[in-house]
Amino acid sequence: MTNKQQVYKSYLEEQLQWFRERDSILEKMEIKLYEMKKIAEYACEEELTSDEIGRLNFQLNKLKNDIQSLEKQLNGFVH
Numbered sequence: 001m002t003n004k005q006q007v008y009k010s011y012l013e014e015q016l017q018w019f020r021e022r023d024s025i026l027e028k029m030e031i032k033l034y035e036m037k038k039i040a041e042y043a044c045e046e047e048l049t050s051d052e053i054g055r056l057n058f059q060l061n062k063l064k065n066d067i068q069s070l071e072k073q074l075n076g077f078v079h
Helices: 003-045 050-076
Strands: none
């Protein structure tokens, strides 16, 4: 393998790793968004007490913060 080919191979390996890391973050975000959707659907279908509403809002806010943290990680990747 020539030096040029080795450099190109190394570049492609870096690209692959970069995409894998982004894909992992996006997958985590998708899971959290799905959890949020399930909470919202549950809240629409049920008669909730104020305690339940508070608990669900707490869960939604935690998930939102988790997603924002993941989003910062995603945007922090320099390609």
